[in-house]
Amino acid sequence: MSETVNTFEAQQQGRPTGPLVHGYEVIIGFETHAQLSTLSKIFSRASIAFGAEPNTQACAVDLALPGTLPVMNKGAVERAIQFGLAIGSHIAPRSVFARKNYFYPDLPKGYQISQFEIPVVQGGAVEFFLETGKGADLIREKKTVRLVRAHLEEDAGKSLHEDFIGQSGIDLNRAGTPLLEIVTEPDMRSSAEAVAYAKELHKIVTWIGICDGNMQEGSFRCDANVSVRKPGQPLGTRREIKNLNSFKFMQQAIDYEVRWQIEQIEDGLEIQQATVLFNPDTGETRAMRTKEDAADYRYFPDPDLPPLCISEQWIETVRGQMAELPRNMAARFQADYGLSEYDATQLTQSQSIAKYFESTAKTSGQPKLAANWVLGEVSAFTNKQGISIDDPEVPNPIAVGEIVKRIASGEINGGGAKTAFQALCTERHNDISDLAGFVEKIIIDRDLKQMNDTGALEAIVVQVIEANAKNVAEFKAGNEKALNGLVGQIMKASKGKANPQQVNDLLRSKLAD
Structure with a gap:
């Protein structure tokens, strides 16, 4: 849990403004907690498997029993390095762990081990496309959100409130779970831009395999720092919306918070810095507690942990083990297949989509037309069915490539191709070896061949x-x-x-x- 810096006046001067809301500019910064995909906790060997019975995965180290000492999880460090490489950050050769002091029932030590002054990942940026409008009014704008840092820390436990019996309990299974907290500059100017950023960040951490991205299980939790101001004025007082666990709720929460803050200011009231929660049932945010500043946590270096030293050799070893990054793959798609930057970016939203496209393109020999089909008909089918592109119900990419090949050759027209694709959606064919023959049979049986007389x-x-x-x-x-x-x-x-x-x-x- 870190503090998004809210004093970037010099940096914010000249930054592009977003759409005004009742004459106010919206300023949004993000703190995202990505649970790292290690098998054990960040400072102990206890399991982090989801769904275990309460307090069955908390060992003596997690409980801070006397005489226990934390030991750094090498896998957590390597995942932090991977993230830094993926977003073009500086990997600190020496970083320091600190104790963040606060008292809460689910924090057994009375402090959280985190990083403060020297984080492991410094700087970097996340780029994405923001779409506004529809149809002829559709605008695609490339956006960049700068990152302040990403640092390693341990998670706290969880308070369980049993309202029907009027009691609360503490589950310490999550205590010590490894987190990478990713902190942005306050660069976003609308809820739509914030959601687009969060989706891109989610894509990056799941692509490189450092986080499973499961928002419902708490593996990818976003906190939005929201403030408003008149254009050209100093940054306003922010309120932090905690633990947004879906992209839909994220946009609703930010939109409500913006309206609420504007109403308060217009009524002559001051915004108080606070931590707020979003209630999806009412669509409203409500204050949970006043927001602390960094000084309130009394950070100091953790005496039980030595500085974390990362050599260039270690960084290069991690780099060599990483899969092709989405931005590199998108650049390759542009160079090798002649695709636009936007299409290449859309086709690298996940490794599954990218793999599907490449198979379709290689089969058809028509990469641009294949891209149109993957982003068009195939995506429309998966969206309608609510499934991912690697689901068995999705037509085989080689079969789709055969359809695309026949469009290019003039054997079938667009209407016939859509009919053939619909047949692929309803007829099982993933276990058929001769997919070219299967597609040809569909075309002949349905009399889809184009009139060339x-x-x-x-x-x-x-x-x-x-x-x-x-x-x-x-x-x-x-x-x-x-x-x-x-x-x-x-x-x-x-x-x-x-x-x-x-x-x-x-x-x-x-x-x-």
């Missing part, structure tokens, strides 16, 4: 022109939309098998006579 198509065009004199007259009078009606009639007459571009060209040629 120019003479037959020309006859249909002439027939439609003769039967639609009104549309013809409107088109010749300058109404381009009238042509769409004629194209639709021709596609209907050809049972959807005509080549739309060929229809358009032939129709214009005939109407020009």
Whole structure:
């Protein structure tokens, strides 16, 4: 648990402003606790498996019994190094652990071991695309959120409140669970931007495998520091919304908090620095306690832990063991496949999506068209079904590649391709070895092959022109939309098998006579 610095006036001058809310600028910074994917705790060998019976995974070290000493988990350090490399941070060759002192029932030592003055990961940035508007008004803007730091620390336990019997208990299973707390500059200017940042950060930590990203189980917890100000004014007093465990609630909580703060200021009241919780049932935030400053925690170096020293050799060893990073893969997709930066970024939202795309692209030999299909038809199917792209219900990427190949060759048109894809969605084929033959059979059985007989198509065009004199007259009078009606009639007459571009060209040629 760290404090997002709120005194970046010099740095914030000149930073782009976001959309104003009733004349106020929204300022948002994030603190994210990513639970590291080690098997044991950060300073002991106790398990961190989720769902165990209360107080069955808390050893003597976690309970701070007399005579016990913490021992650093090497795996936690390596995961911190991985994160730093993934976001272009400086990995501190020497960092220090400190005791953060506060008294709470679920903190058995009376302090939390964290890092304060010298964190292990320093600086770095997270880049992502922010989409606003819809349809013709859709705007995609590339955003960058700067990171202050990412530091290692232990988690506290958990208070359990049994309201129906009026009692509370303490579960210390989580005490000592390894966390990487990731702290941003207050660079975000809207709830939509904050959610986009959180999703990108979630992608990064799950991609490199340092965190499972399970928000419901508390593996990826976000705290949003929110304040408002008039443009050009000093940063306002922030309130920290704790433990946001879904992207949907994150946006709702920030939007409510912004409205609440503006109403308070407009009513002549001052905002008090506080920690607040979001109630998803009411859609409101409520103050939990006044917010402490760093000085209140009386940080001092932990005498039981020596400085953490990380050599360049260790960093390079970790680098060599890491999978291709999403930003590097996106750059490769742009260079090797000629994709736009946006499409390459979307296709590297997860390793599963990236793998699916590459398989489709290699099968079809048409990477741009394959990208359109993965981001279009395939994504629409997974979203509708509420499944991931590596689910067995999703059509095999090689089969989709065969469809894309046939679109490019002119064997089928867009409508026929969609029909073939729908067949793949309903017919089991992942255990079929000859997927090219399977797709060909779908096309033949459903009579989806595109009409390539120019003479037959020309006859249909002439027939439609003769039967639609009104549309013809409107088109010749300058109404381009009238042509769409004629194209639709021709596609209907050809049972959807005509080549739309060929229809358009032939129709214009005939109407020009």
